[in-house]
Amino acid sequence: MCELSDRQQIHDVVLRYCRGIDRLDLDLVRSAYHPDGVDHHTGFSGPVDAYVAWVEPLLRRFDGTQHIIGNHYVELFGDGDHAVAETYGTAVHWGSPADDARRNFTSGFRYVDHMTRRDGRWAIVERFAVREWTRSDAGTRIAPEADGPRPRRDGSDPLHTLTARVRRTAKS
Amino acid sequence: MCELSDRQQIHDVVLRYCRGIDRLDLDLVRSAYHPDGVDHHTGFSGPVDAYVAWVEPLLRRFDGTQHIIGNHYVELFGDGDHAVAETYGTAVHWGSPADDARRNFTSGFRYVDHMTRRDGRWAIVERFAVREWTRSDAGTRIAPEADGPRPRRDGSDPLHTLTARVRRTAKS
Amino acid sequence: MCELSDRQQIHDVVLRYCRGIDRLDLDLVRSAYHPDGVDHHTGFSGPVDAYVAWVEPLLRRFDGTQHIIGNHYVELFGDGDHAVAETYGTAVHWGSPADDARRNFTSGFRYVDHMTRRDGRWAIVERFAVREWTRSDAGTRIAPEADGPRPRRDGSDPLHTLTARVRRTAKS
Numbered sequence: 001m002c003e004l005s006d007r008q009q010i011h012d013v014v015l016r017y018c019r020g021i022d023r024l025d026l027d028l029v030r031s032a033y034h035p036d037g038v039d040h041h042t043g044f045s046g047p048v049d050a051y052v053a054w055v056e057p058l059l060r061r062f063d064g065t066q067h068i069i070g071n072h073y074v075e076l077f078g079d080g081d082h083a084v085a086e087t088y089g090t091a092v093h094w095g096s097p098a099d100d101a102r103r104n105f106t107s108g109f110r111y112v113d114h115m116t117r118r119d120g121r122w123a124i125v126e127r128f129a130v131r132e133w134t135r136s137d138a139g140t141r142i143a144p145e146a147d148g149p150r151p152r153r154d155g156s157d158p159l160h161t162l163t164a165r166v167r168r169t170a171k172s
Numbered sequence: 173m174c175e176l177s178d179r180q181q182i183h184d185v186v187l188r189y190c191r192g193i194d195r196l197d198l199d200l201v202r203s204a205y206h207p208d209g210v211d212h213h214t215g216f217s218g219p220v221d222a223y224v225a226w227v228e229p230l231l232r233r234f235d236g237t238q239h240i241i242g243n244h245y246v247e248l249f250g251d252g253d254h255a256v257a258e259t260y261g262t263a264v265h266w267g268s269p270a271d272d273a274r275r276n277f278t279s280g281f282r283y284v285d286h287m288t289r290r291d292g293r294w295a296i297v298e299r300f301a302v303r304e305w306t307r308s309d310a311g312t313r314i315a316p317e318a319d320g321p322r323p324r325r326d327g328s329d330p331l332h333t334l335t336a337r338v339r340r341t342a343k344s
Numbered sequence: 345m346c347e348l349s350d351r352q353q354i355h356d357v358v359l360r361y362c363r364g365i366d367r368l369d370l371d372l373v374r375s376a377y378h379p380d381g382v383d384h385h386t387g388f389s390g391p392v393d394a395y396v397a398w399v400e401p402l403l404r405r406f407d408g409t410q411h412i413i414g415n416h417y418v419e420l421f422g423d424g425d426h427a428v429a430e431t432y433g434t435a436v437h438w439g440s441p442a443d444d445a446r447r448n449f450t451s452g453f454r455y456v457d458h459m460t461r462r463d464g465r466w467a468i469v470e471r472f473a474v475r476e477w478t479r480s481d482a483g484t485r486i487a488p489e490a491d492g493p494r495p496r497r498d499g500s501d502p503l504h505t506l507t508a509r510v511r512r513t514a515k516s
Contacts, residue, residue, distance in 0.1 A: 001475040042492030068242040068410040078514030128493040132484040142306040148214030149300040158300040170250030199371040320386030321472040330472040342422030
């Protein structure tokens with residue numbers, strides 16, 4: 001039971017990271033790391049605060065990003081306060097104009113994370129964001145064929161508005 | 173334990189929805205919603221019965237679809253009978269001819285679901301199918317290089333035939 | 345509790361299979377099957393040892409592969425020692441030259457697995473690797489824009505070096 005619950009919490013760290021990146025919620029991104037956490041990316045290597053400062057303007061270049069994760073495999077070490085978590089994913093980036101290869105591409109990655117539990121909280125102490133492959137999507141984007149729910153990065157995404165509504169409803 | 177089990181059931185609702193869509197099992201699709209459930213899609217907004225009536229002919233245009241989900245993050249509310257579940261995914265659509273952009277495309281989505289538990293059953297009361305991006309796959313499809321297991325949408329998929337066999341075997 | 349734990353173990357079998365394929369760790373691939381396991385692939389059908397012998401040279405043709413899995417749905421049968429697990433995924437293959445369609449493509453698949461538990465160990469007795477679609481990525485690959493963590497298939501992947509380090513650290 002305890003081990004399953006740890007695995008759930010470790011998985012949630014990665015999920016929150018992705019949500020933070022895709023919704024441009026940098027505080028949520030930062031919360032995935034311990035304060036002394038370190039990140040190794042393609043083009044960056046250093047402490048988490050510097051990582052967030054580096055990644056934010058990159059993210060703002062795009063109209064949107066989606067970091068879709070799949071395989072998530074965790075191995076626990078020591079007394080169960082250390083973990084290595086490998087997470088597979090694809091990161092879709094889109095932007096304008098739609099034929100700009102630097103703003104329209106998909107990459108495959110693996111997050112190889114050393115996580116620790118401190119004061120009951122699991123977070124990243126060191127991340128290796130392994131770049132697997134990158135593919136240009138320039139010129140392949142299609143506009144939506146009709147109206148419907150669309151993503152936002154300013155705190156008004158359908159996720160945020162629905163969550164606020166359910167929080168009110170469930171209380172009453 | 174209870175919370176983990178709720179999360180499992182909530183995840184299963186989304187998995188059954190995807191399986192229903194991809195195997196053209198519309199009853200399975202419907203079972204993901206409460207009878208008064210509502211769906212908001214690109215090009216549709218209304219009650220679940222109308223949604224199923226709308227989506228079925230769209231699905232039949234394609235030779236196949238695959239709704240691959242990843243990130244699934246659940247927040248529970250109230251006494252734990254309400255949940256907001258966000259699920260990331262990509263939907264691959266393929267059809268004939270292979271260079272028809274309307275029949276060969278991939279889209280990224282997030283299902284933002286308000287689910288509730290009624291009489292012990294978790295299901296969707298309101299879904300926002302957020303369209304993130306759409307990419308044409310026209311002209312990129314390759315035929316299989318050899319024989320092997322292939323998908324079916326008529327109840328004879330390898331999943332169905334294997335399940336029937338294991339059900340018989342495991343009993344005896 | 346027991347059922348959740350079984351589901352975790354069944355999921356882990358599929359995760360280890362993917363890791364084995366992508367890191368070229370054929371022993372890890374083999375460990376996902378019982379010794380008498382059978383695999384049905386596009387272009388192959390037979391026992392696990394023959395499958396591994398068949399797949400290894402195919403994998404070596406590529407510079408890398410990534411088998412990203414998502415939807416994973418398990419149904420238990422009998423006394424809970426039999427399971428049918430359906431797992432959705434995409435397999436990205438990349439190689440040189442980057443415009444060679446046979447070395448640069450992505451396929452969608454479903455693993456439809458009959459798994460059993462023997463002596464407490466879940467593993468595959470029969471797998472149907474259902475090919476859903478295949479798409480050429482020829483000519484779309486982009487080189488990394490800067491240095492950073494890269495995948496390896498020789499036992500020195502960031503996953504392996506980090507795991508060895510954490511194993512030492514967590515003990516001391």
